[in-house]
Amino acid sequence: MNRRRRIYEGKAKILFEGPEPGTLVQYFKDDATAGNGAKHDVIDGKGVLNNRISEFIFSKLNGLGIPTHFIRRINMREQLIKEVEIIPLEIIVRNVAAGSLVKRLGLEPGTQLPRSIIEFCYKDDALNDPMVSEEHITAFGWATPQELDDIMSLAIRVNDFLSGLFMGVGIQLVDFKIEVGRLYEGDMMRIVLADEISPDNCRLWDIKTRNKLDKDRFREDLGGLVDAYREVAQRLGILVEAENALTTGPRLVQ
Known part of the structure; x- marks a missing residue:
């Protein structure tokens, strides 16, 4: 990442200059923030899950003709996007x-x-x-x-x-x-x-339990944020359950 020109860094993502004019590389960080950055932590694996879930949703939206900036996922933490x-x-x-x-x-x-x-x-x-x-x-x-x-x-x-x-x-x-x-x-x-x-x-x-599966788990100190994000990904069919998932983390479907 150090060799690429950094365009912008936000609380949860970094934008780098893309490989072609009019493109950017969007990198998902593990940072979790609330209250406009007043509360901050780094939660291992969060960026990987957000990258994959967002890719899945944006790809579906593109397929429906809903215009987005998304082009494709590059790797576990990065997406190629259009510059807007x-x-x-x-x-x-x-x-x-x-x-x-x-x-x-x-x-x-x-x-x-x-x-x-x-x-x-x-x-x-x-x-x-x-x-x-x-x-x-x-x-x-x-x-x-x-x-x-x-x-x-x-x-x-x-x-x-x-x-x-x-x-x-x-x-x-x-x-x-x-x-x-x-x-x-x-x-x-x-x-x-x-x-x-x-x-x-x-x-x-x-729907049944009203259990929160989003960033409110961090905002409200409920814990289990990555587990909740992983459950969302698994329900959407993005992640495959592995026997040792608790120790190795999610395995991404390519």
Whole structure:
């Protein structure tokens, strides 16, 4: 990694210059963070699982014609992606009351929402990623009205797919966060899904037990984060159970 030009480093990933113009290499770290980095730990194996789960989901989305930045997985920790201009927003899709929504509105955790709700936050760690409205987004030029329509349409399509995917393996998609970017191809520009989709940015509950299979295990000091991520991967058919899995970790299906 030292010989490649580092473009950007975030809390959970590093972006390196790609092998061809218009491409980047996305490296998944083992770092776990919460509260915009206020809580931090390194959890062995987390990056490998997130890389593989995100690859699986983005490949499925690509196959459905939902535009993403994903090209292919390179190795256990890296993906080849298209370079995009990231729009400084976090797009949160909520199906069930949890997290900050519970605190803000006094809802009972686990309450099914009347319909899926899309919220926006301005990406700025120094400001603690404040929630913003559609009016803020267009007024400050973070996205145009047409881009905002495209973003919301993309978020709804992703939610429909993910809800069905996880329900099929006994997991409830409570909520998730995505990021999007502008992909320029010649004279054309389109909004595409970027970043990752993994238990790091989805709330996933076992349908029967309500057991949490996501980063809330780290946020709430529940422990067993890698075991939970591994279970998600196994249910999706990404990992093959090995007799000595507890000592050797997950074996990836090539």
